[in-house]
Amino acid sequence: MEQVRLVYTSLVQGALPSYNDLAELLRVSRAGNEKLGVTGVLCYAKGVYLQALEGDRDVVSRLYGKICHDRRHKNCQIVVCQSIDRRRFGDWSMKLVAVDNALLEGIELQAMDATQAEAFLGMRADAERRRVP
Numbered sequence: 075m076e077q078v079r080l081v082y083t084s085l086v087q088g089a090l091p092s093y094n095d096l097a098e099l100l101r102v103s104r105a106g107n108e109k110l111g112v113t114g115v116l117c118y119a120k121g122v123y124l125q126a127l128e129g130d131r132d133v134v135s136r137l138y139g140k141i142c143h144d145r146r147h148k149n150c151q152i153v154v155c156q157s158i159d160r161r162r163f164g165d166w167s168m169k170l171v172a173v174d175n176a177l178l179e180g181i182e183l184q185a186m187d188a189t190q191a192e193a194f195l196g197m198r199a200d201a202e203r204r205r206v207p
Contacts, residue, residue: 076131079162080138080155081191083184084147086121091146099146100170107167112137115163115199119173122183123147126195128161154188163199171198 091099096118107113112129125141127134134155142150163169186194 077129077158077161078131078134078155079126079128079158079192080134081124081126081153081188081195082138082141082150083125083153083186083191084123084141084150085184086123087146087148090121091118096170100168103168105167107137110137113161113164113166113168115166115169115171115195117171117173117183117195117198119183124153124183124186124191124195126163126192128158128163131157149184151184153186153191162196165203166199169199169202171195171202173198 100116103116110129110133112127112133114125114127117124127137129137138150138152141147181194183191183194
């Protein structure tokens with residue numbers, strides 16, 4: 075089985091999600107991802123989702139297709155999909171990483187290239203790992 079990391083962006087379809095909407099999205103995603111053996115990280119800011127999914131290529135591809143057809147997303151764009159030797163976000167079935175709007179000053183999530191997106195998600199995930207529970 076080939077393991078991949080797929081990073082994509084999408085725009086919010088309809089009303090911006092509330093905290094409760096995001097919490098429910100995470101609950102459902104975590105349960106499903108655990109069953110599928112998928113790990114990852116999700117960043118949401120300014121009406122844009124930036125997400126990394128890691129796992130078996132076929133499983134991740136099917137999951138991405140499902141996300142693209144989800145009514146909450148529009149304009150799904152793959153930033154990068156590449157084979158990986160090990161998972162960068164393997165400790166989470168899905169983690170929502172905190173993003174301060176000041177951090178995003180001058181940054182457009184949907185305009186990031188592969189290197190920028192992976193570095194951004196990695197930095198945010200590392201910051202989450204260092205947070206005191």
